[in-house]
Amino acid sequence: MPASITIALDAMGGDFGAAVVVPGAAIALERRPDVRFLLYGDENVIAPLLAKHPALRAASEIRHTDVFVRMDDKPSQALRAGRYKSSMWQAIEAVKNGEARAAVSAGNTGALMAMAMFCLKTMAPVDRPAIAGIWPTLRGESIVLDIGATIGADARQLVNLAVMGAALARAVFDIEQPTVGLLNVGVEEIKGNEAVKEAGRILRESASEQFAYHGFVEGDDLGKGTVDVVVTEGFAGNIALKAAEGTARQVSAYLRSAIERSLMARIGYLFARGAFRALREKLDPRRSNGGIFLGLNGIVIKSHGGTDAFGFAAAVELAYDMSRFGLIDRIRDSVTQTRPIAAPALSESDGIV
Amino acid sequence: MPASITIALDAMGGDFGAAVVVPGAAIALERRPDVRFLLYGDENVIAPLLAKHPALRAASEIRHTDVFVRMDDKPSQALRAGRYKSSMWQAIEAVKNGEARAAVSAGNTGALMAMAMFCLKTMAPVDRPAIAGIWPTLRGESIVLDIGATIGADARQLVNLAVMGAALARAVFDIEQPTVGLLNVGVEEIKGNEAVKEAGRILRESASEQFAYHGFVEGDDLGKGTVDVVVTEGFAGNIALKAAEGTARQVSAYLRSAIERSLMARIGYLFARGAFRALREKLDPRRSNGGIFLGLNGIVIKSHGGTDAFGFAAAVELAYDMSRFGLIDRIRDSVTQTRPIAAPALSESDGIV
Structure with missing residues (x-):
C-alpha cells in the first residue's frame, strides 16, 4: 500500500x-x-x-x-x-x-x-500565479485559466499561462502534447486586443514539444472542448465561467418549468427520470468544484x-x-x-x- | 392603417x-x-x-x-x-x-x-458606438452591451454604455427607470479592474432619472435577469455571450444523449415531447438573433x-x-x-x- x-x-x-x-x-x-x-x-x-x-x-x-x-x-x-x-x-x-x-x-x-x-x-x-479550473465539455474535460486570480494580462503573461496550463493538462489528463487555444472574440489573426494578438504571434512562432498551439478559440469553444487548454486573462475567464454556470442553471429551470406545465410531460418525466438524474449529475457544479492555484x-x-x-x-x-x-x-x-x-x-x- | x-x-x-x-x-x-x-x-x-x-x-x-x-x-x-x-x-x-x-x-x-x-x-x-444584444433571462429579457463592437473601455466609455443601454431598455421594454449593472468578477466595490471600479463610483454618485444603478453583477446574473441592462466592454461581453450560447447547446446535447441511452427514457420522451419542443424553442438562438448598433x-x-x-x-x-x-x-x-x-x-x- x-x-x-x-x-x-x-x-x-x-x-x-x-x-x-x-x-x-x-x-x-x-x-x-x-x-x-x-x-x-x-x-x-x-x-x-x-x-x-x-x-x-x-x-x-x-x-x-x-x-x-x-x-x-x-x-x-x-x-x-x-x-x-x-x-x-x-x-x-x-x-x-x-x-x-x-x-x-x-x-x-x-x-x-x-x-x-x-x-x-x-x-x-x-511571476504571477493563476487559478485554473477543470471545465466539463462535450468531449470530456478541458483546463481553463486564468479564472480569476488576476485581472488583465500582457502577451508574456498569456504565454506563461499557456505553458502552465499545458503542464497541468499533461499531468492531470496524462496527454503527451495537449492542444492550447487563446480565448478571443474571433478566430482570425486580426481579432482581439493587442495582448491576445501578440501572444498568438509568439505561440505560433515558438514551437514547443510540451503542447500544440491551436490558435484563437471563442466562447462557445469552451463547451465544445475544442482544445485541452483554454488561456485567457482572469477578468474574461471569470465572467465566462460564471456565464456558463448561470446558463446551465437557466436551461435546467426552463426544462423543469416546461415539464411541470403539462400532465403528459409529468408522466413522461416518470419514465425518463433515470435520464434526468444522469443529466442533473452531469450538470452538478459541485462535481467540478476546485480552482487550482498554478x-x-x-x-x-x-x-x-x-x-x-x-x-x-x-x-x-x-x-x-x-x-x-x-x-x-x-x-x-x-x-x-x-x-x-x-x-x-x-x-x-x-x-x- | x-x-x-x-x-x-x-x-x-x-x-x-x-x-x-x-x-x-x-x-x-x-x-x-x-x-x-x-x-x-x-x-x-x-x-x-x-x-x-x-x-x-x-x-x-x-x-x-x-x-x-x-x-x-x-x-x-x-x-x-x-x-x-x-x-x-x-x-x-x-x-x-x-x-x-x-x-x-x-x-x-x-x-x-x-x-x-x-x-x-x-x-x-x-464618441464610440456599441453593439447591444437582447439576452433571454429567467425573468424575461435583458439588454447586454457591448457584445463586440469595440475592445476595452475606460470608465467614461462604460458610463456612456450604461446611458445608451438604459435608453434602449426604456424604448424596447417600455420601462420607466430600468436597472443597470456593471459586469464584474465580484459584487464588492474592491473587485475588478480600474475602469470598472471607477465607472461604478461615477454611476453610484450620479443619480439619474433615466435608470437606477444596481451595482456590480457577475456572469451568472446574466441568465438570472438580475438587472434590465448589463454593461461591459466588448471583449468580455462577446466571450460571455458565446460562452452562454455554447453552454446552452452543451446542456441540450447532454439531455439528448441521456434520453437516447435508455428505452424507458425514450418512452418518457414521447409523452413529454410537447415540453421538449417548448424547451427547444426557448433555447433557439435564432429567436434572439440581431445585434443592435447603438x-x-x-x-x-x-x-x-x-x-x-x-x-x-x-x-x-x-x-x-x-x-x-x-x-x-x-x-x-x-x-x-x-x-x-x-x-x-x-x-x-x-x-x-
Missing part, C-alpha cells in the same frame, strides 16, 4: 466554515481511504463536528488557531491580521513545511492567493465558498489526486523545459482580484 | 448571402405585413430568388450593386473597396437618406460598424452571419420594431437628458473588432 497523503484544510473558510469542511472531508475519506487531514481552525468548533465522524477523527489532527480570515477581508487586511496565525495561513504553511502535500480552503480568494504567494512563493520563472511551489486548491460538503469533498479529492500525481514536480519540469518568458518586474497593475 | 416601414437589406451579407436574406425577408413580411424592403446586391442573384416569393416581390425593390463586402475583409479594406458602391454601404446610406428606417446586414461585423460610423456618424456626445444616427442591425432564413427574419423584425417605436429619437432624448461624459478625443486603442 502506498504511503498516506496528508492534506491541510482551512476548517474556517467558506460561507459555512467547519460545518461544511468537516463533513466534506468525511466524504473524501470514504473515496480516498489513505488520505489524512490536518484541520486548522477553532478546536471548539471543529471537535464536536469531528465527533460525529469517527473514521475521519481517526484520520485527522486538529491544529487550533484563534484567528481566521473573513470572506470580505481585503487581501492586505487578511495578510496583516492573519499572517502566521490564521487557519488559512497555517494550512498553506503546512504545505511549505512538508507536513501536508496540499492545502484546501473555501475562504476568500484574494486572501488565499495573497497568503499562498507570500508563503509558498512563485515557481521561477513564473505557478506556486506547492498545491493550493480553492473551493467555492458557498458549496456544501459534497462540493468541498470534490475539491479535497482534486488536491489528493494532484498530490498523488506529483503534479508540482511535473509542472516544474514542463515549465523549465519550455522556458517561459521571464518577467521584467511585477507591475502595478498586477492586482489580485 | 399606419404608413408602411421600409427596411434596407444588404442582400449579399452573411455566409449564405441572398439565399438566406430573401427567404428571411419573406418570413418577416408574413409577420409584419406593412414592411417594405430595399434589397441591395447583385440583381442576377436576387431576382430569381425573389421570383419564388410573389408577396415579397411586390413589397420589395432591388437596387443593383456590383460590389459586396467579403466576410473576411478588414474594416479598412471594406471601406476602401466598398464605400459608396457596395451593397452594405448602400443599405446603410438608405437610412441616412431617409429612404429606409433601418438597415440589416448579416455581413462582417467590423466592416459594417466601420461603414455605419462613417456614413451615419455617432450621435453626439457619444449610438449612431440611424438604426443598423447586425444579423449573425451563419443564421438561416428564420434567424434573419428575427433580425428584420427587430429592425422593424425599433423603427416603429421611434427608437433613435427616444435614445437621443435619453442620452441628451443624461448628458453622458463627452470624449476628449478618439484614442488609438479604440479599435473596432
Whole structure:
C-alpha cells in the first residue's frame, strides 16, 4: 500500500466554515481511504463536528488557531491580521513545511492567493500565479485559466499561462502534447486586443514539444472542448465561467418549468427520470468544484465558498489526486523545459482580484 | 392603417448571402405585413430568388450593386473597396437618406460598424458606438452591451454604455427607470479592474432619472435577469455571450444523449415531447438573433452571419420594431437628458473588432 497523503484544510473558510469542511472531508475519506487531514481552525468548533465522524477523527489532527480570515477581508487586511496565525495561513504553511502535500480552503480568494504567494512563493520563472479550473465539455474535460486570480494580462503573461496550463493538462489528463487555444472574440489573426494578438504571434512562432498551439478559440469553444487548454486573462475567464454556470442553471429551470406545465410531460418525466438524474449529475457544479492555484511551489486548491460538503469533498479529492500525481514536480519540469518568458518586474497593475 | 416601414437589406451579407436574406425577408413580411424592403446586391442573384416569393416581390425593390463586402475583409479594406458602391454601404446610406428606417446586414461585423460610423456618424456626445444584444433571462429579457463592437473601455466609455443601454431598455421594454449593472468578477466595490471600479463610483454618485444603478453583477446574473441592462466592454461581453450560447447547446446535447441511452427514457420522451419542443424553442438562438448598433444616427442591425432564413427574419423584425417605436429619437432624448461624459478625443486603442 502506498504511503498516506496528508492534506491541510482551512476548517474556517467558506460561507459555512467547519460545518461544511468537516463533513466534506468525511466524504473524501470514504473515496480516498489513505488520505489524512490536518484541520486548522477553532478546536471548539471543529471537535464536536469531528465527533460525529469517527473514521475521519481517526484520520485527522486538529491544529487550533484563534484567528481566521473573513470572506470580505481585503487581501492586505487578511495578510496583516492573519499572517502566521490564521487557519488559512497555517494550512498553506503546512504545505511549505512538508507536513501536508496540499492545502484546501473555501475562504476568500484574494486572501488565499495573497497568503499562498507570500508563503509558498512563485515557481521561477513564473511571476504571477493563476487559478485554473477543470471545465466539463462535450468531449470530456478541458483546463481553463486564468479564472480569476488576476485581472488583465500582457502577451508574456498569456504565454506563461499557456505553458502552465499545458503542464497541468499533461499531468492531470496524462496527454503527451495537449492542444492550447487563446480565448478571443474571433478566430482570425486580426481579432482581439493587442495582448491576445501578440501572444498568438509568439505561440505560433515558438514551437514547443510540451503542447500544440491551436490558435484563437471563442466562447462557445469552451463547451465544445475544442482544445485541452483554454488561456485567457482572469477578468474574461471569470465572467465566462460564471456565464456558463448561470446558463446551465437557466436551461435546467426552463426544462423543469416546461415539464411541470403539462400532465403528459409529468408522466413522461416518470419514465425518463433515470435520464434526468444522469443529466442533473452531469450538470452538478459541485462535481467540478476546485480552482487550482498554478505557478506556486506547492498545491493550493480553492473551493467555492458557498458549496456544501459534497462540493468541498470534490475539491479535497482534486488536491489528493494532484498530490498523488506529483503534479508540482511535473509542472516544474514542463515549465523549465519550455522556458517561459521571464518577467521584467511585477507591475502595478498586477492586482489580485 | 399606419404608413408602411421600409427596411434596407444588404442582400449579399452573411455566409449564405441572398439565399438566406430573401427567404428571411419573406418570413418577416408574413409577420409584419406593412414592411417594405430595399434589397441591395447583385440583381442576377436576387431576382430569381425573389421570383419564388410573389408577396415579397411586390413589397420589395432591388437596387443593383456590383460590389459586396467579403466576410473576411478588414474594416479598412471594406471601406476602401466598398464605400459608396457596395451593397452594405448602400443599405446603410438608405437610412441616412431617409429612404429606409433601418438597415440589416448579416455581413462582417467590423466592416459594417466601420461603414455605419462613417456614413451615419455617432450621435453626439457619444464618441464610440456599441453593439447591444437582447439576452433571454429567467425573468424575461435583458439588454447586454457591448457584445463586440469595440475592445476595452475606460470608465467614461462604460458610463456612456450604461446611458445608451438604459435608453434602449426604456424604448424596447417600455420601462420607466430600468436597472443597470456593471459586469464584474465580484459584487464588492474592491473587485475588478480600474475602469470598472471607477465607472461604478461615477454611476453610484450620479443619480439619474433615466435608470437606477444596481451595482456590480457577475456572469451568472446574466441568465438570472438580475438587472434590465448589463454593461461591459466588448471583449468580455462577446466571450460571455458565446460562452452562454455554447453552454446552452452543451446542456441540450447532454439531455439528448441521456434520453437516447435508455428505452424507458425514450418512452418518457414521447409523452413529454410537447415540453421538449417548448424547451427547444426557448433555447433557439435564432429567436434572439440581431445585434443592435447603438449610438449612431440611424438604426443598423447586425444579423449573425451563419443564421438561416428564420434567424434573419428575427433580425428584420427587430429592425422593424425599433423603427416603429421611434427608437433613435427616444435614445437621443435619453442620452441628451443624461448628458453622458463627452470624449476628449478618439484614442488609438479604440479599435473596432
